[in-house]
Amino acid sequence: MPISGIVVSCRPEEASGVAEKLAGNQGIEVHGVLADGKIVAVIEADTIDAEVDLVKGLQQMEGVISVQLAYHNFEDAAPEGAHPAGF
Amino acid sequence: MPKERDDSGISRRRFLKGGALAPLALALATAGGASVYLRPGEAHGFVLRPPGAIAARRFLAACVRCGKCAQACPYHAIRLQDRSVGIGTPYIAARQIPCYLCPDLPCVKACPSGALDPKTTEVEKVRMGTAQIVDREGCLSIRGLRCEVCYRQCPLIDQAITLEPRHNPRTGEHTIMEPVVHREKCVGCGVCENACVLPKPVIVVRETVEVQRDSYDF
Amino acid sequence: MTSRWWLPRRAVQTGTILLLASPVAGFTFFSGNLASAELAGVRLSDPLACLQAVIGSGVLIPSFLFGALLVTSGYFVFGGRSFCGWVCPVGFLTELGEKFSSKVRRGGRFLPLATGRYILAAVLVTVAATGVPLFEVLSPIGIMGRAIAFASLVPLLVPAAILLVEGVAAPRVWCRSLCPLGAFYAIIARFSPLKVGFHRERCTGCGDCVAVCPVPEVLEPLWDQGACRVCAGECTRCLACLDICPERALSVGFRFKKEPHSVTDVGRPIEKSAP
Amino acid sequence: MGLSRRDFIKACAAAAAFAAAGASVARPEWAEAAEDGITWGKAPCRYCGVGCSVLVGVKGGRIVSTKGDPAGPVNKGLNCIKGYFLSKALYGKDRLTTPLIRKGNRMVEASWDEALDLIAAQYKKAIAEHGPDSVALYGSGQWTIQEGYVASKLMKGGIGTNNLEPNARLCMASAVVAFMNTFGSDEPMGCYDDLDLGDTYVLWGANMAEAHPVLFSRLIDNKLKHPKVKLIDIATRRTRTTKMADEFIAIKPHGDLAALNAIIHVILRDKLYDEAFVAKHVSFKRGKENAPYGLKDKEAFNETPADVKNLSFEEYKALMKPYTPQWAQKVSGIPAAKIEELARVYGDKSRKVNSLWTMGVNQHSRGVWVNNLIYNLHLLTGKICKPGENPLSLTGQPSACGTAREVGTFAHRLPADMVVMNEAHRKKAAGIWGVPAEKIPAKVGLHTVEMFRAIDRGELKCIWIQCTNPFQSLPNLNRVRKAAQSRKAFIVVSDIYPTRSTELADVVLPSASWVEKEGVFGNTERRTQQWFKMVNAPGKSKEDVWQLIEFAKRMGHGALFPYPEKGMHRAIFEEYRKFTLGTGKDLAPYGTYAKVRGLRWPVKANGTETRWRYTEADDEHVAKGEGIKFYKAPNNKVSVWFRPYEPPAEVPDRNYPFWFCTGRLLEHWHTGTMTGRVPELRRAVSQATVELHPEDAKRLGIRNRDQVRITSRRGSIVLTAEIGGRGTPERGSVFTTFFDEKKLVNEICIDAFDPLSKEPDFKKCAVKIQKA
Structure with missing residues (x-):
């Protein structure tokens, strides 16, 4: 299940409004709104395609300047770099 | 001259007994032998032969299994198969000890029968096999980690294996340095397979690829 | 006083094993095994292995052929199957095996000696047809050689099977009747100059020589046809008969007179004496 | 903290997003997410100076997994191959687990009390008979900040000797001196962000591809994204870095001294320098020349203020006249035309030029001079203290910056850029340590090479080596090893495995390593990173801090270390932090570091980090409107040093070609x-x-x-x-x-x-x- 960390850039004065709208969407968790108009959020979708659609949707949203992907996880199995240690 | 020897000729009874038992024994021996020898094994798949080995089928015939190539190898990289039709023939278990491509190819020089082609004199022209990255998802370098051990250990670094850098979209600010094998240069020595740090090497030597195809895609 | 040929023979047999093992100990004067070797810079090859490799692969290396011819001529001089009696580690092994098996008597006659020839023919036909060097694949001689030089122990199952079959059912069947290499050398041996001679005038007819001979058939003409030397290719020149004979009625050498037909009782040609 | 795997990934995603948004907010529970009974904690990597963050997975008291920390700002979840196998480095079969004491040629197992009593007795005996300068402590840039701090306090404030050195002396001491004599403050003005923002990178004798793997991957990404970015590799050896560089310039060993002077010559000749910047920020100086190479024992050479001559810009220009590219071509092997070209690269106002260097420049018999000359390039052209154009000295150990430099575990240093030669500094240190000011000797202690030579001379009676392996890493090793073999000094070695040093020791102590203890590291870019203890050390192993404090108690200096057993590391750090506040090297409270993936000092009053020092854009110590201010340098003016060419100590000849x-x-x-x-x-x-x-x-x-x-x-x-x-x-x-x-x-x-x-x-x- 893809999980991504995103940074949504907005004009500072519109940030809180956008954040509220974002939080209303299913699969989006808003983690914080920064003073310079950046919203930190985590999105979750069933497939990568669905996730891409979600991000595209956000980009079309009023007040949103850009959406930047900061972290992307698309694996469910062993975490990156994980290995049994010590033997 | 005494005549009372009983083993001077073959008695009828003995002959019959022998005639009945012998095929039985032979059949038993064959069955036993076959179970040991003709097990489907390495001989049926790709076997990494020493440098200069002629085509697989002819090699099996031409090799007299004398082991001189193995004795000539300074790294003890050449071992002898101990089962199936390839019994006694030399091979290289690259994961244990790869071929380090001695410039004077002592193994080829040692071969009496031409199973290792005596015309092989340049290590760069050796074609034991071709390295392949068999598990792209598993390869640490392709996952963006700075590993590339196979590349740096390759005796034909920057020729047989090169690094192809590309942007790592997952972190957004690092480079994926992907090792790419070039079939026209790879001699198949197995040093990469030996060096791979993963429990199951993701780069292994397979049959020599004569035709160059590009399976390398982003 | 009888002769003591067993001593040099055991020495040569042991020496062969030591030679095969010498690379393990780090010596460099010898490499390879009985299929092909290099001794003090001289390349030697088993002629049958060479034949199979050449037929099977179509690859011919002159030095390889030369090494095979060298070995062939050597065994021609000393009597081809002297390889079996003096050099072959399998021969050595089965001889030792006999010592531990009270049931087995020397010279058990299980299959006719001639079987080896047919096996040899079969091997060569298979090699030509399939390219699989059949005898090199199965050869217990190669297996033992590699076991000594490379400690590849799993294939030792084959010589072990031979020992088992011989010990339980068919004494000496491998060396006498089955080994194609033995059969190959037997063909050369027929014409070789070194032979065991028989001095009828000294023979008391005790039969010890026949009892000790691993291939008693070869001595039969001496009894049956009054021959004065052992002509059959199957004689391994083990010289056990010389050692055992209390009257020194047997000897070994290069020059024996041709068969004195006059002394033969029946006058049958000697050639047919070999089975 | 019962986080599911999914929550954990989400936590990572959010943390990464925060980092990308430029905020260093992180919730503590993200560092501990549970999955299959695995508890995850954060730690910096144990190896090089890059300072990658890793997540350490612990289950059943054992590290079962490590992985790059996606929230780590340096590495964003990546590692090099060493870091990938980090945990296995702790679980080798031959870990030392019990103290060992030499009995003749055998090492015999002993209890901690026996071992520590023996060490204390030996130290006391040596001090009583030969004075405190007959004992020494040799530490490491792999020490945690706490370990280094306790060591410094014990040796300088307790025992009363400056015979304390870190192995960082072998690693970046030249960079330290050059930072100090140029800027008045150790450590770089720039940071790793310069690797993303610049467009020209000149590597002086650095094989970054192998020595700083993840950082190099970051640099190359900048190159991939921006076609303008140029990477110039100047080195004596073609490396994996060369392979990825745009240009390789071969240089003769020691030729950098000539080439840099010639580049400066061209910059001055062709007026490629930034006149306004030079006038405002730079003073020109000439130091002591005809320096020796230290080959003779006790050879002293110091550049005291009395030895330094101030120059005018014109005088400086005149001095630089003879260093023509044609001359440099002969000495450095770089063609004169190439030197002119390099000068224009540095002088090009449209290019954001960064110089990167490491051991090629620092491990150099004129290392400080080469460092100075590189700074000269940046100071003359004004390419400094701006995002994307800075000189950056790369370090090689995880806390060479944090422990060796910031804490000041060198023979001449005290915490936070202070030195023992300075009375005011000694007083400040003594004040914080609560010892009389006279306790800290003004005499500089033995530096690393002299320290081990002193063993050979029989002058040093006791040495304790922690967390490093000098009997493999020192130069002219035969002399050093022979001295140790002949048991000329009492040698204690604390390590986690048998090494070429433990084999020469009289007492071997088993140490705890990395996440077997709590600690703080400081990396190349001034990033201070903290981690908690996650697993127990094997057997009787104890962390180096514990070893030092137990030893201190036996030496009668226990009162110097009144730390509570619980929260000891916090207490030590907070005490050390007092040194940094208000000095431009300000650190955040310990609790902050526990939450974040490191912060780059000086940490601002609002708790955020400083990426670029000396600039009003980012550094709180520079007031708005001041632009760039080198506030640690005398008169706020940095020094451009005239550093002539002098030949190396040993040159190939007929016998050694x-x-x-x-x-x-x-x-x-x-x-x-x-x-x-x-x-x-x-x-x-x-x-x-x-x-x-x-x-x-x-x-x-x-x-x-x-x-x-x-x-x-x-x-x-x-x-x-x-x-x-x-x-x-x-x-x-x-x-x-x-x-x-x-x-x-x-x-x-x-x-x-x-x-x-x-x-x-x-x-x-x-x-x-x-x-x-």
């Missing part, structure tokens, strides 16, 4: 104590090899993988030849790595050192090469 250079490789780290225990890394690279130029090899009849004997005036060693492999030295020079404990390559190295920084030159000496 080759240059010899040592270095690092990606798969192993330092002396291989840790990476040598990782089977995968041993499989990848099992032994040290010697690299030769193909033409040299051909001439000598040496083929790839032949055995080659290398002989210098100091020692001889046989290595396997590597020709046309990962690195190719220039004609007339050979290169090898020093990680292999079976091959003590440092027996070859000369113990010449920089007279100012006392850092030995591991990169140049004369050898002969024979086929073995």
